[in-house]
Amino acid sequence: MGSANSHFTKDELQEYSELTFFTKQEVLHVFEKFVELDQDNVNNDKLCRVSMEKVCQMPELKVNPFNDRICRIFSTSQNFDGSLSFEDFLDMMSVFSDQAPKGLKVEYAFKVYDFNEDDLLDAEDIEMVVSRLTGYAGSLKDDEMQQLLKNIMQEADLDNDDQLSYAEFEHVISKSPDFLNSFRIRL
Known part of the structure; x- marks a missing residue:
């Protein structure tokens, strides 16, 4: 997964870092986690969406009784299915990070x-x-x-x-x- 860096321009990484509570390296790590959720469909594509069902299976969310609500709150899906784009996923991870106020x-x-x-x-x-x-x-x-x-x-x-x-x-x-x-x- 060392190629995650090639999916972002320097400016994109800088912007993601400025808009979240993550360093550039942490943004890349979040992207790796995003790809791992649905490797067959995401295929290192930051514009792809991952289904709510797959996101809810993350170990960090699997036991959370509000996992579906969390996905729905962060999802920008036009059909309200709770699927997450990379940016949705990054926002979710940022809010749940230790650095978020x-x-x-x-x-x-x-x-x-x-x-x-x-x-x-x-x-x-x-x-x-x-x-x-x-x-x-x-x-x-x-x-x-x-x-x-x-x-x-x-x-x-x-x-x-x-x-x-x-x-x-x-x-x-x-x-x-x-x-x-x-x-x-x-x-």
């Missing part, structure tokens, strides 16, 4: 958890988050889920409108020192 990670976590994509976290969104974190169906009885949702809203919903704005979510996350540990992918 906490504020950026919080912003993308909010997008991942906002299942109905209305820029608010309502009871349905939070129930989906809890369900995925606890193993989906049957993990909590209905009354237990309702009590948990009530407790979350009491703690986090500062304006009592039964939904969390980005600012309220950010406030809650600021109290969670472990958040950064759960929102990263190492190269």
Whole structure:
């Protein structure tokens, strides 16, 4: 894979490095990871797209209960299939890198958890988050889920409108020192 450098001009590498939290060498390493996802179809082509299914099989995402949401958030696919171009993949890896600031990670976590994509976290969104974190169906009885949702809203919903704005979510996350540990992918 030493030929990855030949797929980028010096200016492209510089631009990728400036637009991400990666060095030029790390950008090349991310490209190698991208090619490894679907070697038959990518064939060292930085313009190719990799299916969401293949990206979700990466060891770093395979066990993440939000892997499909992560792909959808970073995908620029016109047909909304969650496939990722190299630039999409680079953006995703950059946000999940150790060098990315906490504020950026919080912003993308909010997008991942906002299942109905209305820029608010309502009871349905939070129930989906809890369900995925606890193993989906049957993990909590209905009354237990309702009590948990009530407790979350009491703690986090500062304006009592039964939904969390980005600012309220950010406030809650600021109290969670472990958040950064759960929102990263190492190269």
